[in-house]
Amino acid sequence: MLSIENLHKRYDKRADAFAVRAVSLDVREGEFFTLLGPSGCGKTTTLRCVAGLEVPDSGTIRIAGQTVFDARGSLPVAKRDIAMVFQSYAIWPHMSVAENVRFPLDAMGITGAAATRRVERALEMVGLAAFRDRPAPMLSGGQQQRVALARAVVKEAKLLLLDEPLSNLDARLRDQMRVELRDLQRRIGTTAIYVTHDQEEAMALSDRVAVMRDGVVVELAPPRDLYLRPRTVFAARFVGQADVLPCTVAARDGALTWLDTPLGRIASAGAPPDGPLSLLIRPEHIAFDAGALNNLHGTITRVVFGGRIVEYLVAVAGAELRVQGTSATLRAEGEAVTLHLPPERCVMVQGEA
Numbered sequence: 297m298l299s300i301e302n303l304h305k306r307y308d309k310r311a312d313a314f315a316v317r318a319v320s321l322d323v324r325e326g327e328f329f330t331l332l333g334p335s336g337c338g339k340t341t342t343l344r345c346v347a348g349l350e351v352p353d354s355g356t357i358r359i360a361g362q363t364v365f366d367a368r369g370s371l372p373v374a375k376r377d378i379a380m381v382f383q384s385y386a387i388w389p390h391m392s393v394a395e396n397v398r399f400p401l402d403a404m405g406i407t408g409a410a411a412t413r414r415v416e417r418a419l420e421m422v423g424l425a426a427f428r429d430r431p432a433p434m435l436s437g438g439q440q441q442r443v444a445l446a447r448a449v450v451k452e453a454k455l456l457l458l459d460e461p462l463s464n465l466d467a468r469l470r471d472q473m474r475v476e477l478r479d480l481q482r483r484i485g486t487t488a489i490y491v492t493h494d495q496e497e498a499m500a501l502s503d504r505v506a507v508m509r510d511g512v513v514v515e516l517a518p519p520r521d522l523y524l525r526p527r528t529v530f531a532a533r534f535v536g537q538a539d540v541l542p543c544t545v546a547a548r549d550g551a552l553t554w555l556d557t558p559l560g561r562i563a564s565a566g567a568p569p570d571g572p573l574s575l576l577i578r579p580e581h582i583a584f585d586a587g588a589l590n591n592l593h594g595t596i597t598r599v600v601f602g603g604r605i606v607e608y609l610v611a612v613a614g615a616e617l618r619v620q621g622t623s624a625t626l627r628a629e630g631e632a633v634t635l636h637l638p639p640e641r642c643v644m645v646q647g648e649a
């Protein structure tokens with residue numbers, strides 16, 4: 297549905313600071329695809345190039361098989377079958393909520409009962425049906441953002457581009473809108489490209505996630521793989537909590553790799569990648585009991601009680617580990633504990649710890 301090949305974009309032609317560098321990715325039809333990364337990594341720039349709002353320096357962009365940008369030229373925004381919601385959304389101040397949402401349908405020649413039905417459905421999805429006749433400026437920031445979202449989804453375009461569309465909503469509404477956005481995207485069968493720096497949001501919504509850093513896609517995978525088996529230290533740290541330790545390969549033994557780490561010798565399931573190596577383990581994968589391999593003795597140095605989840609800092613020979621427990625079993629500061637690191641949860645990742 298969307299294919300980006302070797303996309304380059306810089307804003308300052310004299311500098312060699314690229315906002316986007318050699319980005320290539322393919323998005324399948326009906327997929328919910330997310331660009332995730334820290335502020336300034338090039339997410340919005342990539343999306344604006346797809347929309348036709350920025351002209352790339354080089355590369356190729358295809359939407360549904362049609363080339364919309366390459367060295368020969370660029371297809372205008374209006375000719376691309378897309379709908380978008382921007383980080384800085386703009387709604388029409390002289391129109392009511394419903395008129396705002398209906399506006400793109402007029403331009404598409406969809407009128408009458410068919411248009412009204414679509415507008416109502418979009419307004420219901422964003423929880424603004426009761427506000428349909430309210431002048432648009434008389435809404436809160438979060439409500440305006442929802443109008444912008446409704447105005448985009450109402451078009452039912454092939455490609456829906458969403459740049460942090462939930463950023464102005466409070467936590468509860470954001471959770472609710474995530475679910476509804478995902479439902480709606482499935483129902484209308486549209487392909488969504490979603491931009492966020494919120495890794496939890498990316499996990500909850502996406503079929504696949506591209507992690508970006510300094511204009512480059514460093515990793516591209518479904519949420520589960522990205523979380524459980526990331527390839528790089530950067531992605532491991534950006535997605536979820538992580539204990540990352542320096543390590544070197546001591547020995548290979550069948551399916552296991554033995555690693556020398558500040559914790560001592562640790563067994564990891566799998567084969568090491570090339571290049572500089574680190575060991576990743578997630579705090580919730582460390583168990584407070586003994587197993588067959590990778591048992592460590594330590595002392596709890598800090599307890600952060602978060603309600604459902606309790607976070608511990610545990611001092612072990614040569615390092616400190618973050619370990620996650622639940623409120624079902626509470627442990628105290630100073631307590632001596634045995635920790636178990638299951639080898640299949642000890643993941644070798646590329647990069648320096």
Ligand SMILES: Nc1ncnc2c1ncn2[C@@H]1O[C@H](COP(=O)(O)OP(=O)(O)OP(=O)(O)O)[C@@H](O)[C@H]1O
Nearest residue numbers: 307308315333334335336337338339340341342493
């Ligand atoms: N109009 C512009 N003129 C010059 N530089 C720009 C412009 N827009 C973005 N940049 C630069 O390009 C780089 C990528 O910016 P971009 O807006 O794509 O990042 P982002 O990943 O969307 O960040 P955020 O999460 O903060 O929205 C940044 O270094 C930014 O400063």
Ligand SMILES: [Mg+2]
Nearest residue numbers: 339340341383
């Ligand atoms: Mg942005």
